[in-house]
Amino acid sequence: MxxxxxxxxxxxxxxxxxxxxxxxxxxxxxxxxxxxxxxxxxxxxxxxxxxxxxxxxxxxxxxxxxxxxxxxxxxxxxxxxxxxxxxxxxxxxxxxxxxxxxxxxxxxxxxxxxxxxxxxxxxxxxxxxxxxxxxxxxxxxxxxxxxxxxxxxxxxxxxxxxxxxxxxxxxxxxxxxxxxxxxxxxxxxxxxxxxxxxxxxxxxxxxxxxxxxxxxxxxxxxxxxxxxxxxxxxxxxxxxxxxxxxxxxxxxxxxxxxxxxxxxxxxxxxxxxxDPRDEQAETLFDVNQPVLGPLTRLLTQRLRGSGPVRVEDLREFALLETVYRPEHVIKALKPLMDQGVLSIQGRGALWRSSVVSLVEASSV
Ligand SMILES: C[S@@+](CC[C@H](N)C(=O)[O-])C[C@H]1O[C@@H](n2cnc3c(N)ncnc32)[C@H](O)[C@@H]1O
Missing domain, CATH: 3.40.50.150 (Vaccinia Virus protein VP39)
Incomplete structure (x- = not known):
């Protein structure tokens, strides 16, 4: 036209x-x-x-x-x-x-x-x-x-x-x-x-x-x-x-x-x-301090209903299914750890090689 x-x-x-x-x-x-x-x-x-x-x-x-x-x-x-x-x-x-x-x-x-x-x-x-x-x-x-x-x-x-x-x-x-x-x-x-x-x-x-x-x-x-x-x-x-x-x-x-x-x-x-998939439609305005709330929510959705997942797979999920970069994933998982709703297999620190799962999806 x-x-x-x-x-x-x-x-x-x-x-x-x-x-x-x-x-x-x-x-x-x-x-x-x-x-x-x-x-x-x-x-x-x-x-x-x-x-x-x-x-x-x-x-x-x-x-x-x-x-x-x-x-x-x-x-x-x-x-x-x-x-x-x-x-x-x-x-x-x-x-x-x-x-x-x-x-x-x-x-x-x-x-x-x-x-x-x-x-x-x-x-x-x-x-x-x-x-x-x-x-x-x-x-x-x-x-x-x-x-x-x-x-x-x-x-x-x-x-x-x-x-x-x-x-x-x-x-x-x-x-x-x-x-x-x-x-x-x-x-x-x-x-x-x-x-x-x-x-x-x-x-x-x-x-x-x-x-x-x-x-x-x-x-x-x-x-x-x-x-x-x-x-x-x-x-x-x-x-x-x-x-x-x-x-x-x-x-x-x-x-x-x-x-x-x-x-x-x-x-x-x-x-x-x-990210058009974020339920709360939060806008990311500041690139120096990426707003990671939407990624935390998207990772929570991804983990819900699935068994333990490798952080490496979550990084790939972030790359291919969200607007976020793989390097944002570990930071975005931290609030879930702080809330006690993310469990790490072997109880170690959170690394790319870690395997994680939700403790209780309903409390997130
Ligand atoms: C959004 S503008 C393009 C702007 C340009 N890509 C830029 O970034 O500088 C859309 C253009 O598509 C043309 N256009 C609209 N419908 C078209 C169609 N069906 N086929 C080809 N051009 C069309 C309009 O004339 C207009 O120049």
Whole structure:
């Protein structure tokens, strides 16, 4: 859907935080895949909803951030980096072309080493065809699918990306879009969830459970598309609507690098993030003193009903199932020890090698 208003538009605080994450992640992604020990001959960075490349205040848009990340972090001689940008608003396409020329007056790489395509069309009709045309398949693709939150991305494309070597997606989702107008959504919206209408049961849920339900359904769709590792989180500005990012990858290393990028985000922008699975929806604003309450609750849930668990397994749970890092786990277990509800096998101290269990789940 073309932009409803002027192009370019203001850069909202959560957009700044989102850009910070893209930048930090891509500054890791490009060098690992093009200049690392197991480098590929080529990679592709693709956007289905590229925008004009610049904001009203002059802030760079995601296409510029991605190109800068490549140029800053990968030596010229290393591999081919393709860039594909799709947008269905002609004004965004025109402005992106102009912005890229202004940002890179000298081509940072030859056309052969860095082919760039800016295409007018929808993500649904033009992204896959552009990737075909650029011969991107068979080499890693990072697809940034940053729509207005309604994620009009063909499921077939997600499946093809998931099946492609070392490929990843990051999708912007506003569950409110689906919650508010559920009765008006036709079959096209089921397609967003891989054709599964389960998301529609959102009408029967309590208000606080609705967003989580939509996210869970979208996670399931991405998993069913073939992404075994997912990371989703909620960016919370001090004022305004929260934003959800869902990242899908075939490798735990991708999750780890995305999480490192998330925890490094500049909090000065006044944007926190949150684990969508935390029942108390506590926002994590201060990165220097991570708020570990939500992780303590998530670990408690994980331990409830299970027998003894190795701390090492809880670290993996934190990495793959929460927004937290493995190194947060031991600290987050401490309050449970202090309350006397966590037992350590052998009664020793709490180490990565310890085996722990809940003493009495109901008192936590
Ligand atoms: C959130 S903005 C993208 C911002 C950009 N990724 C950035 O971070 O700088 C969404 C863009 O998607 C475009 N758009 C909306 N629906 C689209 C569709 N179905 N296919 C392609 N582009 C679409 C809009 O014109 C708008 O430029």
């Amino acid at each position: 073309p932009v409803d208003g002027d192009v370019p538009w203001d850069c909202a605080p959560h957009t700044g935080a989102k850009h910070d994450i893209y930048q930090r992640y891509l500054e890791r992604w490009f060098p690992i895949l093009l200049a690392g020990a197991n480098a590929y001959p080529s990679v592709t960075y693709a956007e289905g909803f590229s925008g004009p490349g610049v904001y009203k205040g002059g802030e760079p848009g995601s296409p510029v951030i991605a190109m800068r990340a490549l140029v800053a972090k990968v030596p010229k001689a290393k591999g081919v980096a393709r860039f594909a940008f799709i947008d269905d608003d002609q004004r965004c396409v025109d402005m992106l072309l102009k912005t890229l020329k202004k940002e890179f007056p000298e081509r940072p790489r030859t056309d052969a080493a860095m082919p760039v395509k800016v295409v007018h069309g929808t993500c649904a009709t033009h992204l896959e065809a552009t990737l075909d045309e650029m011969r991107a398949w068979g080499q890693p693709i990072f697809a940034n699918l940053d729509s207005w939150g309604n994620a009009p991305v063909p499921y077939r494309l997600l499946r093809r990306l998931a099946g492609n070597v070392s490929s990843e997606v990051i999708v912007t989702l506003y569950p409110q879009h689906f919650v508010r107008f559920v009765s008006k959504h036709g079959e096209a919206s089921d397609a967003v969830f891989g054709g599964d209408p389960t998301w529609r049961t959102v009408v029967d849920l309590a208000p606080e459970a609705k967003r989580r339900h939509i996210l869970t359904c979208y996670r399931q769709a991405l998993r069913a598309a073939g992404f075994p590792y997912l990371l989703d989180f909620e960016l919370i500005p001090r004022t305004g609507q929260p934003l959800y990012l869902i990242f899908g990858t075939g490798h735990p290393l991708g999750v780890q690098k995305m999480k490192d990028s998330l925890w490094e985000v500049d909090r000065a922008q006044g944007v926190g993030f949150r």
